Amino acid sequence: MSSLVFYKLLAIFIAVAIGWFVGRMRWLGGPTGSGAEASDPARVLSNVAFYIFVPALLFRTTARLDLASLPWLTLAAFFMPVLLLLLLVYGVQRWRSKVNEAPASPSVQAITVTFGNTLQIGVPLAAGIFGEAGLAIHITVISMHALTLLTVLTLLVELDLARARPEKGGLAGTLALTVRNTVIHPVVLPVLAGLALNASGIALPAVLDEVLQMLGTAVVPLCLTLIGMSLAYYGWPKAWRGVLGLAALKLLLLPALVLLVAHWGFGLSGIPLSVIVMAAALPTGSNALIFAQRYRCQEGETTAAIVASTLLFVLTAPLWLAVLSAI
Template sequence: MTLAILYKLLAIVLVVALGWIVGRLRWLGEGTADNDPARILSAAAFYLFAPALFFRTTARVDLAHLPWAMLAAFFVPVTGLMLAVYGVQRARRDRSDQAVAAPAVRAVTVTFGNSVQIGIPLAAGVLGEAGLGLHLTLVSVHALILLLVCTTLVELDLARAHAAPDAHLGHVLLGTLRNAVIHPVVLPVLAGLAWNLIGWPLPEAVDEVLRMLGSAVVPLCLTLIGMSLAYLGLPKRLDGAIAVSALKLGLQPALVLGVAHWGFGLTGTPLAVLVLLAALPAGSNSMMFAQRYRTLEAETTAVNVLSTLAFVGTAPLWLALLAWLG
C-alpha cells in the first residue's frame, strides 16, 4: 500500500476524530431530542449537499461510453449481495423488534464503499491513470444504482408498516412510488439523468454552485461519524458491526472477483479496478442513510470506523491475490 493511500486513511481517521472531539465537548449542543446537532448536520447533508452532488454527477456522466460489461460484472454481484443481506435481515426482523428500516440500512452499509476518499487515491496510486479512469467511471453510477435500490426497499417497508390493515395494495404501491421518487437521493439522480439525456450542458454558474455544495458532503459526513460516536457511543455488542465489516471487506470483493474473472472473463486492470472498488471500507453515505431513518446509527458508526481501520490489513491481501492472478 502506497504512502499516499495511508495518508488518505490517516486524514479520514483524523477528521472523524475531530468530529468526536466536537461532539464530546458538546461545542454544538447537548444532543437532546430538542437540540441534536448531529441530526441537524445530517439533514443538511441529506437535503442540500448530497442532492447537489448526485444531480451534478448524473448530469455530467458520459452515458454513451460506459463500460457495460464492467458495470454488469460489478453491480450484478454487489446488488445480489445487497438483496441477500436485506432478505436475511428482513426475515430476522419479522421475529424480533428491529426497526422497520434496519434491513435496508444494513444492506447499504455492507455494499456501499468509500469510493471517493479512499477509492480514488487507491486506484491512482496502484493502477495508474488507466485504472483511475475506469474507477471514476464506476463511481459515477455507484450511488445511482445502490442508493436507488436501497431507497426503494426501505420506502416499500415503511409503506407496508404504516398502511392501514384494510389498505388497498394499489394505494400502498402508489404511496411507495411517490415516497421513493420524491426523495432527496432519488429525485436529484432522476433529474440529473433527465438533464443528461436532453443533452443540455450545465450553465457554468450553476455547475460551480453544485460543485461547491457537493464538495461539502465528504467532510461533513466524516465529521458526522465522529459526532455520532461521541453522542451515541459504540453499540453494547459489536458482533453486528464486526459481521457487517467482514461482509464488506471479505465476502463482497470475493463475489466480485469470482463473477468478473470467471463469469465475464475480465483480467488485468479492469479486474483489479472492480475488486479494489468492492474491497473498500464502508462509505460515509451509509451513516447519512442511518441518520435519515434513525436506525442502527451506533452500529453503522462502528462499521465505518472498524472497516476503515481493518482496510489497512485487508487491502494488501487483495492486492497480493490480484498480482498472483496476473
C-alpha cells in the same frame, strides 16, 4: 499499500477524531428530546447533507454523465454481484427481523455491507496503485455507485415503511405511497432530474454548475466529521459481534463475490479486474451513516462499522492485492 493511501487513511481518522472531539465537548450542543422527536447536532448536519449537499452532487453527476462512453461490461461485472449481496443481506435481515424492529433495519444493514468509500480512499488507492488507466475505470464506478445503490435501497426502505403504516387502500395504497415517497426523495429525484437533463442534451449553465460543484464538495468533510460526532453522541455498541460481521461481509465476502463474477463470469482480467475488486474491498462509506440517520435506525452500529472496516482495511487491502497479483 502506497504512502499516498496511508496518508489518506490517516487524514480520514484525523477528520473523524475532530468530529468526535467537537461532539464530546458539546460545542454544537447535545442531544435533545426522546423517541421519534430525538435530535442532536449530528442528525441536523446529516439532514443538511441529505437534503442539500448529496442531491447537488447526484444531480451534477447524472447531468454531466457521458452514458455512451461508459465501460458497461466492467460496470456490470461490478454492480451485479454488489446488488446481489445487497438484496441477499436485505432479504435475510428482513426474514430475521422481529415484529417490533425498525422497518428500515434491513436496508440500513444492506447499505453498510455494500456501500464502499470509493471517493476518499478509493481514488488515491486506484491512482497510486493502478495509475491513470485504473483511475479512469474507478471514476466510472464512482459515477454510478451512489445513484445505483441509493436508488435501490431507497425503494426497498420506502416499501418497508409503507408496509409498516396501516393504509386504507390495501396493496394499492401501499404501492402508491411507496412510489410517491421513492420518487419525491432527496436521492432519487435529483437523479431522475439529472438524467432527464442529460437526455435532453441541454448543458448545465456555467453558474449552476459552479454552485452544484461547490455544494457537492461539502459532502466529504461533512460526512467524515459526522462519523466522529456520531461516535460521541451514540457511543460504541455494546455487542461487537454484529459490527464485525458487517465489516467482514464488506471487506471479505463482497470483493470475493466480485472477483468470482467478474473473472470467471465476465472474463475480466488485468487492470479492469483489479480495479473493481479493490473497489469492492473498500471499507464502508460515510453515506451509510447519512442513510441510517435519515431513517433513525442503527446509527451507532453503522458508525462503528464504518470505523472498524476502515481500520481493518489496512490489513485486508494487501491481502486482496496479493490475491490479484497471483491471478
